[in-house]
Amino acid sequence: xxxxxxxxxxxxxxRDAITALKDITGQDPVQIWHKTTExxxxxxxxVVPGGFSYGDYLRCGAMAGNxxxxxxxxxxxxxxxxxxxxxxxxxxxxxxxxxxxALLRNAGLNFVCRNERLIVSPNSSAFTSEYQSGSExxxxxxxxxxxxxxxxxxxxxxxxDGRVAFRYADNPNGSARDIAGILxxxxxxxxxxxxxxxxxxxxxxxxxxxxxxxGVMNALATA
Amino acid sequence: xxxxxDLSAKIVTAMQTVQNQSDAAxxxxxxxxxxxxxxxxxRHPNLVELGIYSVMWSEHCSYKSSRRHLSKFPTKNxxxxxxxxxxxxxxxxxxxxxxxxxxxxxxxxxxIEPYQGAATGVGGILRxxxxxxxxxxxxxxxxxxxxxxxxxxxxxxxxxxxxxxxYGNCVGVPTVAGETQFDAGYNGNILVNAMAVGLADQDKIxxxxxxxxxxxxxxxxxxxxxxxxxxxxMASAEFSEGDEEKRxxxxxxxxxxxxxxxxxxxxxxxxDAIQAIQDMGAAGxxxxxxxxxxxxxxxxEGIGVEMDLDKVPQREEGMTAYEIMLSESQERMLMVLKPGxxxxxxxxxxxxxxxxxxxxxxxxxxxxxxxxxxxxxxxIPVAPLADDAPNYDRPWxxxxxxxxxxxxxxxxxxxxxxxxxxxMSCPDMASKRWVWEQYDRHVMGDTVDSSTxxxxxxxxxxxxxxxxxxxxxDCNPHYVAADPFxxxxxxxxxxxxxxxxxxxxPIAITDNLNFGNPEKPNTMGYIVKAIEGMAAACGExxxxxxxxxxxxxxxxxxxxxxxxxxxxxxxxxxxVTKVATLxxxxxxxxxxxxxxxxxxxxxxxxxxEWLGLKGEELGPPPSAMLDTEIDNGEFIRKLISQxxxxxxxxxxxxxxxxxxxxxxxxxxxxxxxxxxxPGEGSELTQLFGERPASYLIAVNDDQWVKWDSKGFLPxxxxxxxxxxxxxxxxxxxxxxxxxxxxxALRDAHxxxxxxxxxGA
Numbered sequence: 001x002x003x004x005x006x007x008x009x010x011x012x013x014x015r016d017a018i019t020a021l022k023d024i025t026g027q028d029p030v031q032i033w034h035k036t037t038e039x040x041x042x043x044x045x046x047v048v049p050g051g052f053s054y055g056d057y058l059r060c061g062a063m064a065g066n067x068x069x070x071x072x073x074x075x076x077x078x079x080x081x082x083x084x085x086x087x088x089x090x091x092x093x094x095x096x097x098x099x100x101x102a103l104l105r106n107a108g109l110n111f112v113c114r115n116e117r118l119i120v121s122p123n124s125s126a127f128t129s130e131y132q133s134g135s136e137x138x139x140x141x142x143x144x145x146x147x148x149x150x151x152x153x154x155x156x157x158x159x160x161d162g163r164v165a166f167r168y169a170d171n172p173n174g175s176a177r178d179i180a181g182i183l184x185x186x187x188x189x190x191x192x193x194x195x196x197x198x199x200x201x202x203x204x205x206x207x208x209x210x211x212x213x214x215g216v217m218n219a220l221a222t223a
Numbered sequence: 224x225x226x227x228x229d230l231s232a233k234i235v236t237a238m239q240t241v242q243n244q245s246d247a248a249x250x251x252x253x254x255x256x257x258x259x260x261x262x263x264x265x266r267h268p269n270l271v272e273l274g275i276y277s278v279m280w281s282e283h284c285s286y287k288s289s290r291r292h293l294s295k296f297p298t299k300n301x302x303x304x305x306x307x308x309x310x311x312x313x314x315x316x317x318x319x320x321x322x323x324x325x326x327x328x329x330x331x332x333x334x335i336e337p338y339q340g341a342a343t344g345v346g347g348i349l350r351x352x353x354x355x356x357x358x359x360x361x362x363x364x365x366x367x368x369x370x371x372x373x374x375x376x377x378x379x380x381x382x383x384x385x386x387x388x389x390y391g392n393c394v395g396v397p398t399v400a401g402e403t404q405f406d407a408g409y410n411g412n413i414l415v416n417a418m419a420v421g422l423a424d425q426d427k428i429x430x431x432x433x434x435x436x437x438x439x440x441x442x443x444x445x446x447x448x449x450x451x452x453x454x455x456x457m458a459s460a461e462f463s464e465g466d467e468e469k470r471x472x473x474x475x476x477x478x479x480x481x482x483x484x485x486x487x488x489x490x491x492x493x494x495d496a497i498q499a500i501q502d503m504g505a506a507g508x509x510x511x512x513x514x515x516x517x518x519x520x521x522x523x524e525g526i527g528v529e530m531d532l533d534k535v536p537q538r539e540e541g542m543t544a545y546e547i548m549l550s551e552s553q554e555r556m557l558m559v560l561k562p563g564x565x566x567x568x569x570x571x572x573x574x575x576x577x578x579x580x581x582x583x584x585x586x587x588x589x590x591x592x593x594x595x596x597x598x599x600x601x602x603i604p605v606a607p608l609a610d611d612a613p614n615y616d617r618p619w620x621x622x623x624x625x626x627x628x629x630x631x632x633x634x635x636x637x638x639x640x641x642x643x644x645x646x647m648s649c650p651d652m653a654s655k656r657w658v659w660e661q662y663d664r665h666v667m668g669d670t671v672d673s674s675t676x677x678x679x680x681x682x683x684x685x686x687x688x689x690x691x692x693x694x695x696x697d698c699n700p701h702y703v704a705a706d707p708f709x710x711x712x713x714x715x716x717x718x719x720x721x722x723x724x725x726x727x728x729p730i731a732i733t734d735n736l737n738f739g740n741p742e743k744p745n746t747m748g749y750i751v752k753a754i755e756g757m758a759a760a761c762g763e764x765x766x767x768x769x770x771x772x773x774x775x776x777x778x779x780x781x782x783x784x785x786x787x788x789x790x791x792x793x794x795x796x797x798x799v800t801k802v803a804t805l806x807x808x809x810x811x812x813x814x815x816x817x818x819x820x821x822x823x824x825x826x827x828x829x830x831x832e833w834l835g836l837k838g839e840e841l842g843p844p845p846s847a848m849l850d851t852e853i854d855n856g857e858f859i860r861k862l863i864s865q866x867x868x869x870x871x872x873x874x875x876x877x878x879x880x881x882x883x884x885x886x887x888x889x890x891x892x893x894x895x896x897x898x899x900x901p902g903e904g905s906e907l908t909q910l911f912g913e914r915p916a917s918y919l920i921a922v923n924d925d926q927w928v929k930w931d932s933k934g935f936l937p938x939x940x941x942x943x944x945x946x947x948x949x950x951x952x953x954x955x956x957x958x959x960x961x962x963x964x965x966x967a968l969r970d971a972h973x974x975x976x977x978x979x980x981x982g983a
Contacts, residue, residue: 009479009482009483009575009576010393010479010482010483012393012394012395012482012666013395013666015667015668016666016667016668019668019686020668050666051395052392052393052395052478052479052482054479055393055477055478055479055480056393056479057479110385110660110661111388111389111392111660111661111662111663112660112661113392113659113660113661113662113663113664113665114660114675115675140665142392142663142664142665142666144392195665197668198665198666198668200668202671202684202799203665203668203669203670203671203684204664204665204670204671204672204673204675205665205668205670
């Protein structure tokens with residue numbers, strides 16, 4: 001699997017994603033600077049990392065959603081590439097329209113950083129292929145604007161089409177229907193607020209996030 | 224349209240206006256200092272020059288009241304690469320790497336404008352660390368607020384915590400540890416002390432010193448605005464009611480720009496372009512240029528600096544030289560480049576969309592020369608600003624000794640469980656989850672243990688290795704107030720103990736000395752004796768001071784804060800798989816005390832919170848036992864490295880009762896235990912008395928038999944089991960159980976802060 005990580009000014013989980021990918025795939029992912037308009041050749045999987053792109057001084061992810069790299073990212077998605085947007089990356093994916101909905105300020109108004117229990121929803125994506133449907137995993141969250149919002153029709157559609165990837169067991173931010181992560185229609189783009197790249201073992205975040213990366217890797221290997 | 228020629232001429236004229244003694248007095252320069260100034264200069268200064276003298280000679284920049292006492296600190300051991308005097312301290316952590324760290328206060332700004340004051344405190348301490356070539360890997364903060372019932376406390380807590388989180392979370396450095404305490408003594412003057420720890424390669428450490436003449440001076444980062452002018456002078460004066468109106472002197476932070484500045488500086492540091500570098504902190508462009516000039520030259524003989532202020536990137540038009548030189552706009556750096564490296568540097572800063580300009584040259588004149596609109600607006604020798612700043616031997620009084628604490632004056636509580644409940648839910652001891660859940664503790668992916676476990680020190684892995692740093696911050700101001708010498712020793716000893724408790728070898732400390740007005744001999748006495756106590760402990764424990772900050776004049780309306788010398792400790796863990804925290808206790812484990820010191824209720828949590836005593840009546844603190852501290856520290860580190868413990872916690876506030884309760888809460892398992900001598904003497908003192916050099920350990924039977932305890936007297940006090948905490952007093956058949964369920968204790972311990980912040 002050839003992986004890449006997009007870096008915006010203000011991204012700060014880019015190194016976490018690079019570390020996780022290197023640890024799990026054994027290869028250095030390609031670092032893609034946001035001003036690039038030349039997409040690296042042969043990529044299978046791209047992480048849009050967390051952080052505060054452009055300081056998030058405008059609506060979270062709004063500036064990054066209009067960065068020079070975004071048309072290339074959309075083309076990659078349209079060509080069937082796998083994309084994982086984590087935290088700010090999820091916010092950016094909703095801003096680009098690759099995923100529906102929006103992330104509002106947490107219902108409790110405060111930034112929240114803690115390990116959360118997530119329930120794996122029934123779905124058929126590479127990202128969740130190595131988790132048992134309905135099982136519980138622990139993945140850390142760290143965000144101020146993680147309150148997932150969409151209109152009822154969109155929420156019904158996401159649920160009806162099996163596009164909810166994860167739900168919170170103890171909703172930390174007021175997200176609609178406890179949604180922690182959602183998939184694109186082709187199941188190849190996942191956006192989620194929790195940080196699987198901070199749950200790869202050897203630290204406070206636990207190791208439940210590893211299977212997300214190995215799931216994609218193994219799915220791509222057998223594809 | 225503005226006639227810019229006319230405006231320029233007006234500015235230059237104003238800048239060149241000769242100043243007299245009454246102008247100097249308005250700048251906080253006293254008669255003695257004025258005489259010193261005009262003698263050294265040989266004439267009266269103009270406005271720009273006076274402004275520069277006033278900030279450089281302020282307490283904040285010159286340490287004029289504390290300098291001669293700070294020299295008592297041991298500053299070297301076999302690990303120290305750079306001690307005090309640079310932007311931050313540097314220690315050798317092996318494998319060609321170094322840890323670079325410092326703690327600094329932002330007390331006054333945080334009281335006036337808590338969000339921005341705390342945020343820029345974080346930004347400033349981060350710059351001190353990455354200026355030296357280190358990637359920041361951890362943030363710690365030590366916060367002290369007024370009593371919870373004070374009308375301002377709640378909003379100050381909210382503002383400071385949001386400010387620290389807002390900055391640290393955005394910049395992407397984990398906030399891994401800290402302390403939050405409350406006391407009426409901080410009602411008018413809160414303390415916000417922030418510490419940053421960074422990681423660098425030893426062959427890529429950058430210093431403020433070493434610039435040579437004839438090289439370009441390079442300004443990078445944010446534009447200069449009118450914010451924060453005279454912040455250093457503000458931090459060197461007492462407060463009075465209504466000083467919130469000083470808000471315009473508080474700077475505004477921009478963590479996004481800081482993040483870009485970190486990346487750009489570290490990228491430039493990979494090239495061979497920088498000769499010397501200094502961040503623009505307090506007193507901005509003035510102190511950064513003066514400090515680089517003063518420590519410049521191949522042998523540190525000092526050099527000169529000539530700058531054209533028209534080239535300084537400015538946020539608004541019409542700024543005067545005075546404003547440009549004194550501005551404390553954030554997220555700025557000054558560097559001296561090696562010849563011909565301007566283009567390399569410029570390209571990197573362009574990539575990160577940051578301003579970067581050559582604004583002057585280093586010279587061999589030893590003078591600071593500034594030009595604006597083509598005219599010289601400042602021409603003064605550098606040496607008197609820095610090396611030759613005032614250095615006072617302030618008169619001081621020996622702090623009074625307190626009478627011994629007499630427990631017999633007070634009725635013994637009937638149920639010790641009630642005491643435990645009250646102590647564990649009092650503002651100082653209650654869980655600070657409300658605070659630390661607002662900090663990103665996990666970004667960078669190397670946080671092995673943070674505030675989450677309530678442990679003694681955070682553990683942060685050294686990226687890509689199997690090693691880790693342990694980091695803690697400590698101060699018991701009640702001990703220091705009771706006896707500054709013993710209390711000062713105790714502060715350093717507690718840091719040593721907290722690092723040892725997670726299995727780290729204590730290496731060095733940074734300090735943040737927060738006191739009142741040094742011009743008052745009684746306050747100065749506490750400053751002197753606390754420093755001497757700390758210095759004694761640093762020496763005996765081989766635990767030197769490598770960086771630090773002094774914050775004086777923490778007074779409001781003539782009332783000083785409790786003496787609060789905070790210590791940030793850093794230790795090294797060679798194998799991150801061999802650590803201990805307080806959360807690993809399992810059902811069936813023994814509870815073991817390693818102590819060999821006597822319990823003590825003077826100046827204790829019990830005396831303060833249960834008996835409600837204050838000041839003199841609290842009595843003296845326990846004396847530090849440094850020899851025992853070393854022996855027990857080494858023994859505990861050996862046990863941890865051998866893997867023969869499940870959990871370790873140091874004994875501090877609230878004695879073994881509170882320490883055991885914290886282990887039980889963290890481990891989710893009950894515990895029942897007695898004092899060290901059941902049925903003998905005061906069991907209250909045995910259980911709630913505070914003792915130096917002591918640890919509680921959870922250990923299972925298999926581990927216990929492997930202990931080689933020769934020369935030590937570990938004492939089994941009880942057992943982890945069930946879902947209650949039981950303190951046992953008396954001997955069979957008259958044993959009394961004092962019991963509280965874990966759930967009830969947890970509700971009280973976790974509940975206080977959220978309820979308080981909700982105004983409930």
